[in-house]
Amino acid sequence: MIEENAWIPDGVDQGLPSAARVYDFLLGGAHNFAIDRMVGEKVLAVQSNGRQIAGSNRAFMGRAVRYMIDQGITQFLDLGSGIPTAGNVHEVAQRANPDSRVVYVDYDEVAVSHSALILAGNDNATVVRGDLCEPSEVLETPEVGRLLDFKKPIGLLMVAVFHFVADERDPAAIVARYRDALAPGSLFALSHLTADHAPEAMAGVVEAMRNSRDPMYFRPYNEVAALFDGFELVEPGVVSAPLWRPDSGIQEPVEGVYAGVARK
Template sequence: MTDLSKLPPVDPDVPNAARMYDYFLGGSHNFAGDRAAVERIKVVMPFAAEVIHANRYFLGRAVRFCAKEGIDQFLDLGAGIPTVGNVHEAARAVDPAARVAYVDNEPVTVASAAALLDGDPLSTITAADLRDPGAVFDAPGVRALIDLSRPVALLTVSVMQFVHDDGEAAGLLDEYRSRLAPGSVHVLSHVTGDHDSTELTAAEDEYRATANPGLLRTREQVAALLDGLELVEPGIVDVTEWRPEDMIGRQHRGMWAAIGRIR
């Protein structure tokens, strides 16, 4: 439902976080500038790719958890390109009728997602900025697919670090959650320097030269973004430690993760 002709132009020389994430995961929807930025990050943070993959594995586990809880609607903010390990595949492994509304504001990501989702009546991609909840909820790809009178899984997986002001970030999440029916859940992961501060801070510095500078937050700051929610066990933990059915070991990899219930 996204009009691709209205997407803004892309400067391939400016690295973008969504395309960099795609490259980290082995995708092909990226440019030379994105790849060069990732390689610079790998120099200062040798385990960067492991962080990205650990986050992706967490996403799959979290989505399957939600589907097993009976939630069949997913609103994925800052979704990136729905390639291998995407939300709709994970959800439909549990519930074939699961609906997924992807939202992103990066033109290449939106165009790539539109092509990948072509012919899928239960998934949409919307070009919108998560900083504008009204535009997100009013978008045809969200409004026509997601029934807000029933529980929804709100996904903000490795995206809130791009909203730097703590108050703004908390306010945005409150606004999204306020529109969701009781029984909904909020899935969140967020980069942190709490464990390997030297490497993560160096990576944060590298991201400042991209279109999407990221911000490291402490566990306490991440907890504030989930204020008022009933956290699902095991609470706020490293992404490798959230019910790690497909992870080996319990190494800290640089992201806090949690799922909270909306009552």
């Protein structure tokens, strides 16, 4: 049985909010601190659809993984994976194929610690603490090399993470480095928050996150679409997350996240 606070690593600063834990709060999770909930409440005060936007992004991830599985993908690299909640990549993938292999990568100590607890005993899934903005370090990590065969197609996921990457870090170059490491036939899923639909509210979200460990950088449609350069987009292209191959019965979609899947 997991101890109540076993997911909190020794020495973690519980007074510094993090994007992973704020996102966990918005999704209704329990692995966040008081400071994260405070920031999350500020987000909701300026963007009342915050929980729905977070949920639509999470739902897109599940549909993207299922699409990849249908295309024959059995190994996945999830960058900026965050804190595990229901419907993680390994749950979706291994439900369809128990031999599916998954490597999660995040730099948040709580996300990594809790992921390790969730994955204990799962020989086909692991978590690595690393900075996705350093592709060489991530790709050369022993755990990545142990579980993933880069000579075969891989499902690469960058879901709700690049809006934490400043322009100075050159997001397009980071994506390109991972793209170059993938075998032909690999699939790439990306989602990204935008201020295109509610600029004032999303400006308030940026302000709420400004003093966190993970300030935000929302991008317009053309800049998000450009991150897929060098890939071939699958239908319906880059769209609002709820509109990417929606499940039947979806209601009026909430906008705020662009998403797409593409093939190398």
